[in-house]
Amino acid sequence: MILVFAETKDGKLKKNAFELSSLASKIAAELSTQAVAVVVGACDQPQEIGKYGISKVFHYDNSSLNDFDDYAYRDVIIGLAEEIGAHLILLSHTAIGKALCGRLSVRYKADCISAINGLSVESGQIKYIKPVFSGKAFAHYSSSAERVVASLIPNSVSFSAGEGNAEVENRSDAVERSAVEIIKRDVISGTVPLPEAELVVSAGRGMKGPENWGIVDELADILGATTACSRPVSDTGWRPHHEHVGQTGIAIRPNLYIAIGISGAIQHLAGVNNSKVIVVINKDAEAPFFKAADYGVCGDLFEVVPKLTEAFKRFKAEN
Numbered sequence: 001m002i003l004v005f006a007e008t009k010d011g012k013l014k015k016n017a018f019e020l021s022s023l024a025s026k027i028a029a030e031l032s033t034q035a036v037a038v039v040v041g042a043c044d045q046p047q048e049i050g051k052y053g054i055s056k057v058f059h060y061d062n063s064s065l066n067d068f069d070d071y072a073y074r075d076v077i078i079g080l081a082e083e084i085g086a087h088l089i090l091l092s093h094t095a096i097g098k099a100l101c102g103r104l105s106v107r108y109k110a111d112c113i114s115a116i117n118g119l120s121v122e123s124g125q126i127k128y129i130k131p132v133f134s135g136k137a138f139a140h141y142s143s144s145a146e147r148v149v150a151s152l153i154p155n156s157v158s159f160s161a162g163e164g165n166a167e168v169e170n171r172s173d174a175v176e177r178s179a180v181e182i183i184k185r186d187v188i189s190g191t192v193p194l195p196e197a198e199l200v201v202s203a204g205r206g207m208k209g210p211e212n213w214g215i216v217d218e219l220a221d222i223l224g225a226t227t228a229c230s231r232p233v234s235d236t237g238w239r240p241h242h243e244h245v246g247q248t249g250i251a252i253r254p255n256l257y258i259a260i261g262i263s264g265a266i267q268h269l270a271g272v273n274n275s276k277v278i279v280v281i282n283k284d285a286e287a288p289f290f291k292a293a294d295y296g297v298c299g300d301l302f303e304v305v306p307k308l309t310e311a312f313k314r315f316k317a318e319n
Contacts (some may be wrong), residue, residue, distance in 0.1 A: 001033055001035075001036065001084050001086045001087060001088075001179045002024045002028050002033065002034070002035040002036070002087070002088045002089075002090060003015070003036055003038060003077070003080065003081050003084065003086035003088070003089045003090070004021055004022075004024045004035060004036070004037040004040055004054065004090045005037070005040075005077055005089065005090065005091045005092075005097070005100070006020065006037045006038065006039050006046075006057070006295075007092060007094065007096055007097075007182065008039060008040075008041060008042070008043045010170035011042045011043055011044045012043070012044060012045075013039070013043060013045070013046070013048060013049060013195070014092075014188050015196055016092035016094060016152075016154045016155075016196060016253070017037070017049060017092070018049070018051075018052045018159055018161075019092070019154065019155075019156070019159055020052045020090050020091070020092055020152055021035070021037060021049050021052035021053055021159075022052045022053055022157065022158075022159035022160075023090070023118075023119055023152065023157050023159075024053070024054070024088075024090050024112070024177065024284055025052065025053020025054060026266055027054065027120075027121060027126065028053075029053075029118050029129070030206035031116055031121060031124070031126070032231070033079075034056075035053060035054055035055065035056055036054060036055060036056045036057065036058065036084065037054045037057045037058070037166070038057070038058045038059075038060070038075055038076070038077055038080050039057055039058070039059045039060070040060045040065050040073055040077070041060070041061070041062070041065040041066045041067075041068075041278040042061060042063075042066050043059060043061070043068065044058045046166070047166050047167075047168050047215055048165065048166075049166050050061060050164050050165040050166030050167075050299070051161040051162050051163065051164065051165070052159060052161065052162065052185075052268075054166045055165055055166060055167065056167045056168075056169065057166045057167070057168050057169070058080055058169050058171055059169065059170050059171065059212065059287065060076050060166055060171045060173065061170060061172075062087075062172065062173075065175060067182050067185065068096055068099075068182075069180055069182070070096075070099040070100055070103055071103075071179065071180060071195045072175055072176070073096075073174065074102060074103045074104055074107060074177065074224070075175070077089065077100070077104060078091035078104060078107050078108050079173070080110075081108060087146060087147055087148070088126065088146070088147075088148050089104060089108070089110070089150070090148075090150055090152060091104075091149070091150070091151045091152070092151065092153075092154055093115050093116075093151040093152055093153045093195070094154060094193075094195055094196075097151045098274035099152065099232065100115070100310060101114050101149055101150075101151045101304050102114075104149045108147055108149065109147065110145060110146075110148055110149045111143040111145040111148045111149070112148075112150075112202075113128045113130070113141055113143065113148060113149075113150045113151075114151045115130060115131075115151060115153055115231065116128045116129055116130050116150055116151065116152055116153065116156075116172050117129055117130065117152070117153045117156035117157075117242050117253075117274075118152075118156060118157060119129055119208075120140075125142055126142070126143075126148075127140045127141065127142055128140070128141040128142070128143070128148075128150055129141075129164070131153075131274065131292045134247065134266070134269070134270035134273070134298045135168065135270060135273045135274050136273075138239075138266075142209055144280055151196075152234070153251070154195040154196050154253065155195070155196065155197075155198065155251060155252070155253035155254060155255075156243040156253060156254075160244075160277070161221065163180075163251055165302060166224070168292065172266055178269070184295075185281065191226045192226050193226070193252060194226055194228055194242075194245060194250045194252050194289050195242070195251075195252060196250065197254050198226075198254050198255045198256070199223050199224060199225035199226065199254055199256050199274075200225055200226050200228050200245075200252060200254045200257050200258070201216055201219050201220040201227055201228070202223045202227070202228035202229055202230070202257065202258065202259050202262065202272075203227075203228075203229055203230075203233065203246060203256045203259075203260040203301075204229065204232065204233055204259070204260070204262035204263065204268075205230070205232050205233060205261065205262075206260065206261020206262065206282065206283070206301055207241050207260070207261050208300070209231070209236070209238070210237075210238040212302070215301075215302070215305045215309070216260060216305070218306075218309050219258070219305055219308060219309045219312070221314050222229065222309055222312045222313055222316065223312060225256075227239075227243060228243050228245045228250075228252070229244060229245070230243070230244070230245075230246065230247060230262050230268050231244050231248060231267070231268070234249070237291070245268070245271045245272055246268040246269075246270065246271035246272070246294075247266075247267040247268070247270035247271050247315045248267060249271055250271065251270075251271045251272075251273065251274075252271065252272055252274075253274045253275060253276075254275050254276070254304055255267060255275075255276045255277065255278050256276065256279070257272050257275035257277070257278050257279070258279045258281070259272070259279070259280045259281070259282075259289055259293075261281070261282060261283045261301045262282070262285065262287075262289060263282070263285055263287045263288060264280070264288040264289025264290070264291075264292060265288065266288075267287075269289070273292055274276065277294045277295070278292060278293045278294050278295075279293065279294065279295045279296070279297075280293040280295070280296045280297070281296075281297045281299070281301050281308075282296075282297075282298065282301070282302050283298065283299055283300050284298075285298045285302065317318070
């Protein structure tokens with residue numbers, strides 16, 4: 001049995017829940033077993049996950065679980081996993097997934113394999129695929145343990161909705177009071193979180209100062225993209241740290257990554273080189289980023305970016 005932890009936000013299933021479900025159902029079919037999901041907290045339509053191959057979803061709709069608490073969520077997931085005999089628990093490698101992965105593996109006495117970007121079945125055994133050497137190669141791991149907890153990097157697998165809904169079993173199990181008290185929640189709103197974003201517009205020190213960031217925001221707005229930045233930009237306070245992408249920041253895998261005024265040092269590339277398409281805008285023809293780019297524009301970003309934005313505006317107006 002494979003158990004998927006399906007994350008929610010504002011009462012809706014997140015995109016990464018559909019990614020996990022699609023992958024889990026495919027692997028379950030190859031192993032002649034079943035893939036089920038658990039939803040913790042408020043969720044309007046938990047049955048929707050059935051369109052991605054999940055046969056049943058256990059919904060713990062308890063108001064005390066609406067705010068994430070890693071201890072409480074751990075106990076709920078492990079209680080269900082033990083009940084159904086799950087041999088694999090799959091989570092998304094988000095902030096929530098990272099907080100849970102280690103706790104689940106210790107309490108469930110399972111191997112922990114984090115930050116995978118795929119699963120396969122070879123000779124009846126699951127192989128866990130992980131990027132290594134800053135994404136330059138892939139390693140295939142297997143486990144001899146009876147139980148495994150694994151986290152999948154968002155945007156790693158493709159998926160599409162099918163027909164049907166999952167059977168929903170509502171649970172009202174009592175939840176023990178957590179040792180953690182949530183006093184205040186500060187949640188970033190208005191944009192898709194970077195690990196889940198399909199379109200990302202990022203900029204670096206070539207912007208010369210925070211006062212010039214308006215052209216980046218305008219391009220991101222017209223594309224419906226999430227904004228990001230290089231480490232020097234966040235370190236100097238031009239942009240918030242949650243926008244920093246790279247080896248020491250957030251690793252992302254968007255369909256499109258536009259890098260503006262970023263040289264492309266190895267530390268930055270390590271966090272973005274799994275992007276499907278990379279577009280680089282830089283006036284330095286020798287910038288290392290051009291070697292990793294699918295498309296490159298060598299020119300002054302203060303001239304190129306506004307023209308690119310206007311071109312997108314015209315395209316959207318005509319289509």
